[in-house]
Amino acid sequence: MMSKIKSFDELKRVQESLKAGRDPKKPCITVCVGTGCLAYGTQKLVDNFREELAARNLGDKIDFRTTGCHGFCERGPMVIISPEKIFYQRVGLADAGEIIDKTLLKGEIIERLLYVDGATGEKIVHEDDVPFYKKQTRLVFGLNSKVDPESLEDYLAIDGYSALGKALTGMTPEEIIQEVIKANLRGRGGGGFPAGWKWDSTRKAKGEPKYIVCNADEGDPGAYMDRSLLEGNPHLVLEGMIIGAYAIGSSEGYIYVRNEYPLAVKNIHIAIEQAREAGLLGKNILGSGFSFDVKINRGGGAFVCGESSALFASLEGRAGEPRAKYVHATDRGLYDKPTNLNNVETWANVPFIINRGADWYASIGTDNSKGTKIFSLVGKISNTGLVEVPMGTTLREIVFEIGGGIPDGRTFKAIQTGGPSGGCIPEKYLDLPVDFDELTKIGSMMGSGGLIVMDDRNCMVDVAKYFTNFLVNESCGKCVPCREGVRRMRDILVDVADGKGQEGDVELLEQISAAVIDGSLCALGNSAPNPVLSTIRHFRDEYREHIQEKRCPAGVCKALITYSVDPDTCTGCTVCAKVCPTGAASGERKKVHTIDQAKCTKCGACREGCKFDAIIVR
Amino acid sequence: MEDTVKEIIAQYRGDRSYLVPILQDVQKALNYLPKDALFAVSAQLSVPISRIYEVVTFYKAFSLKPKGRYQLSLCMGTACHVRGAELIAGNISDILGIKEGDTTADLEFSFETVGCLGACALGPILVVNGEYHGHMNIAKSTKILKKLRKKGATDDEQD
Numbered sequence: 001m002m003s004k005i006k007s008f009d010e011l012k013r014v015q016e017s018l019k020a021g022r023d024p025k026k027p028c029i030t031v032c033v034g035t036g037c038l039a040y041g042t043q044k045l046v047d048n049f050r051e052e053l054a055a056r057n058l059g060d061k062i063d064f065r066t067t068g069c070h071g072f073c074e075r076g077p078m079v080i081i082s083p084e085k086i087f088y089q090r091v092g093l094a095d096a097g098e099i100i101d102k103t104l105l106k107g108e109i110i111e112r113l114l115y116v117d118g119a120t121g122e123k124i125v126h127e128d129d130v131p132f133y134k135k136q137t138r139l140v141f142g143l144n145s146k147v148d149p150e151s152l153e154d155y156l157a158i159d160g161y162s163a164l165g166k167a168l169t170g171m172t173p174e175e176i177i178q179e180v181i182k183a184n185l186r187g188r189g190g191g192g193f194p195a196g197w198k199w200d201s202t203r204k205a206k207g208e209p210k211y212i213v214c215n216a217d218e219g220d221p222g223a224y225m226d227r228s229l230l231e232g233n234p235h236l237v238l239e240g241m242i243i244g245a246y247a248i249g250s251s252e253g254y255i256y257v258r259n260e261y262p263l264a265v266k267n268i269h270i271a272i273e274q275a276r277e278a279g280l281l282g283k284n285i286l287g288s289g290f291s292f293d294v295k296i297n298r299g300g301g302a303f304v305c306g307e308s309s310a311l312f313a314s315l316e317g318r319a320g321e322p323r324a325k326y327v328h329a330t331d332r333g334l335y336d337k338p339t340n341l342n343n344v345e346t347w348a349n350v351p352f353i354i355n356r357g358a359d360w361y362a363s364i365g366t367d368n369s370k371g372t373k374i375f376s377l378v379g380k381i382s383n384t385g386l387v388e389v390p391m392g393t394t395l396r397e398i399v400f401e402i403g404g405g406i407p408d409g410r411t412f413k414a415i416q417t418g419g420p421s422g423g424c425i426p427e428k429y430l431d432l433p434v435d436f437d438e439l440t441k442i443g444s445m446m447g448s449g450g451l452i453v454m455d456d457r458n459c460m461v462d463v464a465k466y467f468t469n470f471l472v473n474e475s476c477g478k479c480v481p482c483r484e485g486v487r488r489m490r491d492i493l494v495d496v497a498d499g500k501g502q503e504g505d506v507e508l509l510e511q512i513s514a515a516v517i518d519g520s521l522c523a524l525g526n527s528a529p530n531p532v533l534s535t536i537r538h539f540r541d542e543y544r545e546h547i548q549e550k551r552c553p554a555g556v557c558k559a560l561i562t563y564s565v566d567p568d569t570c571t572g573c574t575v576c577a578k579v580c581p582t583g584a585a586s587g588e589r590k591k592v593h594t595i596d597q598a599k600c601t602k603c604g605a606c607r608e609g610c611k612f613d614a615i616i617v618r
Numbered sequence: 619m620e621d622t623v624k625e626i627i628a629q630y631r632g633d634r635s636y637l638v639p640i641l642q643d644v645q646k647a648l649n650y651l652p653k654d655a656l657f658a659v660s661a662q663l664s665v666p667i668s669r670i671y672e673v674v675t676f677y678k679a680f681s682l683k684p685k686g687r688y689q690l691s692l693c694m695g696t697a698c699h700v701r702g703a704e705l706i707a708g709n710i711s712d713i714l715g716i717k718e719g720d721t722t723a724d725l726e727f728s729f730e731t732v733g734c735l736g737a738c739a740l741g742p743i744l745v746v747n748g749e750y751h752g753h754m755n756i757a758k759s760t761k762i763l764k765k766l767r768k769k770g771a772t773d774d775e776q777d
Contacts, residue, residue: 039737039750073739221695224736259642259679260735300638300677303733317637318669319676378697378738385739416696452696466699470733476676579757581712603712604705605756 002152004279006287008165011156018157027062027104028082030145034069034228035263037076041093045077048096062104065154068144068232068267071386072132075115080127080145087127088113118382118404132383135402137364139372140348141225141388144232149267152274155235161280163351167243168288171354173203176247180350182358184370189215189306189343190421190447191523192369192436195350198340201330202248205338210250213334213341214241216257216264217311219303220419221470223450225374225386226344230257231264233348234271238294240347242281243354245292248340252293256311259298268296303420303474307522308333308341310476321476322522343448345374365391369435379416379452382407389434396430399453410455413554414538418447420467420474421527423534424460443534445527459556460539461546465493467531475524482525485516489532497557501547506536555617558602562618567592569614576606576615622647623658634663637673641680650681686721686728688766691745692754695734698741702755706742707731709756713763726770727763 005011031037031046046066053059070078075089081103088099091113102108114123115130124130147154155161167176181196202210214237218226230237241253257265272294275281283291302320304310310320312334333339349371353361362370369391375398377387382404389398395415399405406412414424417434423444425432432438439446454463468490477483489512492505513529520526536543545551552560565576565585570592576585577593584600587593595606607615626643630636640659645651651674660667674680690710694703711717714727721728735743740752744759751762 035735036737036739039740039743039752073737076739218736219733221699221734222697222738224734224738227736259639260732297636298639298642300642300673301679301733302677314638315635317635317665317673319672376736376738378741379700384697384741419696450696452700454700458700463700466696473678581709581760601712603709603756604702605709608702608705608755609757 002274002278004277006279008169008286011161011165011286015156015159015162018153022157025083028065029062029099029104030065030067030080030082032068032070032076032078032145033066034073034144034232035224035261036069036073037078038263040076042077044093045079045091045096048094049100052097052100056100058100058104062100065148067147068149069228069386070145071136071138071141071228071388072130072383073386074382074384079113085127086125087115087130089115132385132387132402132404135397136388137372137390138388139352139364140236140345141229141374141386143236144228147233147235149232149234150270152235152271152278155233159355160235161239163354164239164242164280165286167246167354168286168290173247173249176243176354177203179358180247180353183353183361184368185346185349185353185361186369186436187343188345188349188373188448190220190418190445192446195342195346198330198342199244199248201328202250202338202340205331207332207336207338209252209337210248211334211337211339212241212245212248212250212253213311213315213339214253214255214347215306215308215311215341215343216255216261217299217306218258218261218344218448219306219474220448220450222378222416222452223376223419223448225376225449227258227261227264228386229344229348229374230255231261231267234264234268235275236348236351237268237344238271238275238281240350241294242285242292243350244340244342244347246290250340251291253295254315254334255294255296256299256305256315257296259301265296265298272296302476303470304476304522304524307524310522311341312339319476321478322524324521345449366433366435368437373434373446373449375434375449375451377403377451377453380406380410380455380458381453391435392433394431394433395425395451398434398451399430403453406453406455410457412453413456413458414454414460414463416444416452416454416463416531417450418445418530419450420470421445421523421530422447422450423530424454424463424538425534426538443530443537445530457554457556459497459552459554460535460542461493461497461552462554462556464532464535465490465497468493468528471524471528475528479519479521479525481516481519482521482528485512485519486525486528488512489516489529493532496543496546497552498559499546499550499557501543503547505547506540506543509536551618561602562597563595563600563602563606564616564618565593565595566614566616569612571612571614573611575609575611579605579609581605619648619652619655620658623655623662627659627662632663634665637663637665637670638677641670641674645680650684653682683721684725686725687770688727689747690727690729691732691735692718692729693733693735693737693741693743693745694731695736695738695741697734697738698743701741703731703742706744706754706756706759709759710763713760726767 079088185195186192305320310322314320572590742754
């Protein structure tokens with residue numbers, strides 16, 4: 001337990017003494033225990049490391065640290081050996097003893113645990129040389145691999161809370177706001193509203209108390225950067241919030257976090273307790289006279305609660321329905337008091353701006369989008385993971401250079417950005433720089449940073465149907481255009497996918513879209529047609545093929561496809577007959593099999609099981 | 619049950635703004651939200667039962683029906699969807715004979731689909747009572763269901 005730190009000078013002394021107590025040359029084993037890696041069973045590996053180190057009496061000679069997500073989720077479980085930064089990936093849960101004996105004690109590299117560069121076939125020893133990391137600018141997210149999220153000491157040892165000390169002792173609230181405005185920090189949750197201006201409005205608004213809220217209700221399917229920041233480096237987010245509270249003049253803050261993120265909830269809880277004990281949160285922070293405290297509230301699992309007014313309703317213990325926005329949250333938000341809401345990643349950027357200045361920050365990125373952005377690169381991609389790049393990096397660089405391209409020899413078809421409010425982007429736009437403005441021009445948006453890659457076996461009508469269906473389920477039902485309009489759009493898309501599409505359906509979808517955009521109350525409805533409109537815009541032919549030719553070229557829409565066996569490649573191995581639940585697939589061993597169309601339910605089991613790619617879907 | 623509710627509410631110092639987390643904790647303790655528990659929360663927090671009903675029917679995480687011994691959650695995030703999660707959902711529904719969101723009559727299985735779990739590298743993902751099963755496919759899901767069915771039966775015999 002840390003005793004209260006009473007001034008910025010004392011904070012500096014604590015940081016120095018922590019740093020002095022750490023030998024950078026001392027060997028350290030770091031294991032990623034983010035949610036992604038834990039899903040691989042990494043906790044067992046951690047236990048094994050602790051046992052093996054204890055059994056060899058190496059506890060004093062070798063440091064062991066567990067950290068939050070490093071981003072390269074595809075390759076978990078991951079182990080990094082410092083100071084050399086040797087990178088082991090896909091580590092077996094029983095490999096701990098071998099790693100200690102060979103690499104830490106003898107300095108030998110274990111070849112089978114090294115990352116192999118898909119492009120060159122070369123084995124890579126050091127973390128920094130892995131192409132996935134090499135091409136990123138890991139400003140905010142990079143700190144994750146340096147701290148144990150449960151250790152305030154770790155965060156202080158990398159000069160954590162220096163920005164808070166600087167802000168409280170050397171800057172007025174107005175100066176901080178001006179700095180954030182000058183840095184042009186824009187909201188990372190998807191809206192892209194300049195954070196500094198929002199802070200300024202809340203500061204100037206009449207009414208007490210003023211609230212600040214951290215939006216960690218990350219509801220976009222396929223995006224998990226906020227969770228990874230909150231669970232991997234909770235003190236960074238907290239530091240940003242405290243600085244914001246001081247600038248805005250708020251004494252009370254909330255973190256609204258998804259209940260589905262138990263590790264993030266746990267780690268931010270611990271961080272808040274630690275910060276309170278150390279005098280970094282609570283009354284008279286760092287002896288400055290400024291007081292501020294934070295409460296955590298767990299969300300109930302509703303996508304619409306990412307919307308500010310719905311989020312406030314949920315925080316007040318009510319159903320999360322948005323309200324009309326003629327009154328801004330900065331004037332009347334939570335409990336009708338001035339409220340400043342920013343997303344996790346936005347708060348996490350604040351300490352960097354204070355520490356290194358607005359000019360430095362604004363030197364990264366494009367004209368109107370500054371700094372870096374964390375993207376979650378998922379779907380049909382070789383290197384699934386979290387990627388941080390300067391604003392303005394092209395989609396092609398992200399997908400092919402960092403992401404390693406499309407796996408299984410398939411071809412790129414589209415990339416979906418911006419979650420259910422965004423759209424699908426075809427290959428011809430891959431050289432567009434990604435920032436708040438560029439993607440909007442082609443009918444999508446950057447949003448909170450989900451990038452879902454699709455290959456030639458993904459159907460664009462099906463994707464539009466998927467998102468529309470998601471939005472039908474998540475629409476709160478308060479306003480008619482969204483509740484009924486999106487539902488009708490879903491019904492039409494279901495018909496198109498079922499082969500019941502009619503001439504004029506596409507035009508009707510466009511018409512309803514226009515009405516939903518114009519008439520909906522909140523951003524959920526306003527942007528709900530985007531997945532449909534963008535697929536129509538960029539993949540109109542695919543709609544035509546479904547409606548006029550009654551076929552699904554990607555082989556996804558069940559009503560429009562048939563499964564058959566390619567007689568040239570079938571070896572008669574009988575796997576399809578074994579896995580078929582209805583007995584539709586049959587045949588004699590070593591003879592070409594057949595599929596009885598009358599019995600086939602198109603469940604896909606035969607295609608999944610066939611090792612010879614002999615099941616044809618048309 | 620009244621005591622469970624009382625204990626949970628005490629942890630939040632009776633603060634009504636924590637209604638959603640309180641109900642989450644009650645559901646965790648009781649496996650679902652029985653009617654009596656909702657009335658107890660209503661009485662102890664002095665929140666009208668209509669408001670509580672509105673909240674529990676609004677948020678997807680709440681269940682007014684008992685859940686099965688094995689709770690299956692299939693991730694239907696976009697990444698899992700493009701990797702074929704829908705075919706797996708179809709397979710699980712076919713085998714269990716229930717739609718997603720339902721529980722089998724013998725209270726052995728509950729099956730739900732959930733939004734993104736944020737472990738996309740492992741997608742598609744099936745979670746069984748909190749345990750993650752990654753790179754799910756049709757054949758693997760069939761095998762898991764068979765195994766659970768068997769395990770349930772032997773556990774019953776031992777009881």
